[in-house]
Amino acid sequence: MPEIIYMDNAASTRLDERVLEAMRPYFFESYAVATSEFGHSMGIEAKETLEKARSSLANTLGISPEELVLTSGDTESSNLAIKGVALSLGDKKGKHIVTSKIEDFPVLNSVKAMERYGYKATYLPVDREGILDLGELERSITKETILVSIQHSNQEIGTVQDIAALGKLCHEKGALFHVDATHTYRRLGIDLAKLPVDLMTFSAHTIHGPKGIGGLFVRKGTPLGKWMDGGFQEFNLRAGLENIPAAVGFAKAAELVTSEENERLASIRDKLITRLLDEVPETTLNGHRSKRIPQNANITFHYVEGESITLHLDMRGIEVSTGSACFSRSLEASHVIMGIGGNHERAHGSIRYSLGRFNRMEEVEVVVAAMKEVIFRLREISPLRKEEKT
Amino acid sequence: MKFPYGDKVLEHFKNPQNVGKIEDPDGKAIVGSPACGDMVAVYLKVDEKEHRITDIKFESYGCASNIATGSIITELAKGKTIEEAKQISWKDASEALGGLPKIKAHCSVLAVEGLREAINNYEEKHGLIKEKKPTTVDEVKRRLKNVMNPLTGLDVVRGNLITDVKVEEGTVSIWVDLPENHIFASNIQEEIKERIETLWDVKKVELHFNPSTA
Numbered sequence: 001m002p003e004i005i006y007m008d009n010a011a012s013t014r015l016d017e018r019v020l021e022a023m024r025p026y027f028f029e030s031y032a033v034a035t036s037e038f039g040h041s042m043g044i045e046a047k048e049t050l051e052k053a054r055s056s057l058a059n060t061l062g063i064s065p066e067e068l069v070l071t072s073g074d075t076e077s078s079n080l081a082i083k084g085v086a087l088s089l090g091d092k093k094g095k096h097i098v099t100s101k102i103e104d105f106p107v108l109n110s111v112k113a114m115e116r117y118g119y120k121a122t123y124l125p126v127d128r129e130g131i132l133d134l135g136e137l138e139r140s141i142t143k144e145t146i147l148v149s150i151q152h153s154n155q156e157i158g159t160v161q162d163i164a165a166l167g168k169l170c171h172e173k174g175a176l177f178h179v180d181a182t183h184t185y186r187r188l189g190i191d192l193a194k195l196p197v198d199l200m201t202f203s204a205h206t207i208h209g210p211k212g213i214g215g216l217f218v219r220k221g222t223p224l225g226k227w228m229d230g231g232f233q234e235f236n237l238r239a240g241l242e243n244i245p246a247a248v249g250f251a252k253a254a255e256l257v258t259s260e261e262n263e264r265l266a267s268i269r270d271k272l273i274t275r276l277l278d279e280v281p282e283t284t285l286n287g288h289r290s291k292r293i294p295q296n297a298n299i300t301f302h303y304v305e306g307e308s309i310t311l312h313l314d315m316r317g318i319e320v321s322t323g324s325a326c327f328s329r330s331l332e333a334s335h336v337i338m339g340i341g342g343n344h345e346r347a348h349g350s351i352r353y354s355l356g357r358f359n360r361m362e363e364v365e366v367v368v369a370a371m372k373e374v375i376f377r378l379r380e381i382s383p384l385r386k387e388e389k390t
Numbered sequence: 391m392k393f394p395y396g397d398k399v400l401e402h403f404k405n406p407q408n409v410g411k412i413e414d415p416d417g418k419a420i421v422g423s424p425a426c427g428d429m430v431a432v433y434l435k436v437d438e439k440e441h442r443i444t445d446i447k448f449e450s451y452g453c454a455s456n457i458a459t460g461s462i463i464t465e466l467a468k469g470k471t472i473e474e475a476k477q478i479s480w481k482d483a484s485e486a487l488g489g490l491p492k493i494k495a496h497c498s499v500l501a502v503e504g505l506r507e508a509i510n511n512y513e514e515k516h517g518l519i520k521e522k523k524p525t526t527v528d529e530v531k532r533r534l535k536n537v538m539n540p541l542t543g544l545d546v547v548r549g550n551l552i553t554d555v556k557v558e559e560g561t562v563s564i565w566v567d568l569p570e571n572h573i574f575a576s577n578i579q580e581e582i583k584e585r586i587e588t589l590w591d592v593k594k595v596e597l598h599f600n601p602s603t604a
Contacts, residue, residue: 303451304451305427305428305451305452305453305456306453307453307454308403308452308453308454308456308457311393311394311395311403311454312404314391314393315391315393315400315404324426324427324453325426325427325543326426326427326428326452326453326456326494326497327453331426331493333427333543343540343541343542344427344540344541344542344543344544345427345540345541345543345574348427348451348540348543380409380410381406381409381410381448381449381450381457382449382450382451383420383429383430383431383449383450383451384429384451384540384574384577
């Protein structure tokens with residue numbers, strides 16, 4: 001049984017033990033529900049713990065704690081942002097939402113859901129490296145547009161958008177701006193005191209925090225309707241028992257990410273990309289070379305299929321993912337690779353390596369060696385492989 | 391470790407049998423799956439007296455179940471007469487592999503199709519087809535539906551890669567919406583020719599590429 005090399009951190013990460021330690025007391029000692037200041041002492045203490053975690057998270061973003069709604073994760077946050085704005089504005093403004101073709105499913109499918117409720121949607125194209133064109137965005141926003149939702153970085157190819165420029169444009173044209181920052185929070189600097197962003201989605205599980213918690217930044221004054229009904233928790237924007245242990249874990253996880261770590265991941269990423277492109281023939285980098293999150297590499301190995309690659313790697317203890325149709329439950333090729341002007345063949349052989357805290361530079365050697373062997377073997381049996389192709 | 395397939399499938403995936411090309415094959419076919427973009431090539435050597443498959447090889451541009459099915463189907467067909475080999479079904483292949491996931495049926499059934507097409511190709515080349523109907527544009531298109539365009543994951547007809555087909559006095563002319571120097575042009579050309587040339591009344595296949603799409 002080989003030692004596992006886990007490079008699927010964009011899907012989810014291993015919990016940092018220090019996060020678990022921080023969370024532990026809130027399962028066994030301070031387990032009460034957060035109450036008002038007139039509740040019992042355990043409830044008051046729980047409320048204080050929750051607010052401390054919220055403040056700590058708010059500090060990492062340059063926002064005030066009241067602007068951070070804690071949710072069950074990025075899916076819920078993006079649902080709340082998109083559906084919440086629509087719910088709040090109702091018939092007051094138009095019924096048009098703008099997003100991009102390469103968003104992750106929480107945003108993409110929330111926008112699609114709103115189409116079923118009579119909203120119009122525009123799915124903006126991106127260029128071959130995944131960058132959204134400002135001109136395209138400008139042309140798409142009309143008087144009817146209530147919200148623009150664009151990701152900070154892409155979940156598959158890691159391309160980073162210029163959210164400052166995009167947000168400025170949205171505001172000039174009178175639209176609210178939501179950003180899905182699931183893969184950039186704590187990996188890239190985000191200063192919401194300066195950024196023209198109204199709503200932003202976060203998640204804990206991508207930064208070695210617990211699963212089942214995330215956040216939505218809601219800038220003061222942003223119209224947002226409540227759609228999860230129940231109690232008055234989370235500034236009356238999101239009903240449901242507060243997940244205090246997870247909130248504490250989220251705050252701890254955010255605190256543990258350092259700029260040194262991000263630089264280290266970027267150097268592993270660069271080495272992985274350079275070596276794979278240099279040493280495996282017939283490869284294409286997916287995404288932008290420099291406008292890229294530190295923890296993502298995505299490469300297409302031509303003439304071979306992704307599920308075959310991932311299974312071979314899995315047998316060697318290397319865990320990655322692919323945009324191949326064969327790998328997905330829907331049997332559809334990655335909408336991201338297709339969205340960057342890629343074709344079916346490019347998605348078919350695409351592999352995503354997503355890094356996290358527990359990856360080490362030495363692993364690059366093992367992964368590159370395994371890739372060379374696996375790709376060679378699969379090309380040997382591929383009818384698309386040309387004779388003597390190098 | 392927990393893998394998504396059974397041991398038998400994994401064994402054939404890891405060490406596929408009968409992999410590769412056969413030089414100068416007696417029968418050959420390349421088939422593709424519009425559902426997921428997988429492709430399989432099957433090559434045959436057939437003993438002409440008994441019409442028995444003496445050698446068989448396959449190639450796969452596909453997922454694990456596609457590779458494993460290619461391996462098992464070539465094992466099952468080897469040594470059989472073409473009549474016997476035609477009877478091999480997806481169910482036989484799946485049973486021999488100890489079961490395949492249902493969602494993977496379309497990519498594993500490809501290898502079975504590939505085998506049948508390769509046998510058909512052999513029969514045509516050796517004048518074993520009893521019913522001799524004149525070749526029509528529809529028949530040409532039907533055959534081209536088995537040629538995959540790896541760029542779109544669709545067959546060349548559904549994917550509008552074939553813009554026109556004409557059949558005139560034994561010459562089949564096919565217009566392809568690709569520049570001649572495209573990376574898959576020669577691949578697609580070879581496949582189209584192989585599928586059409588074997589028709590009993592076809593003397594020549596002409597491909598016309600589209601330089602303006604370069």
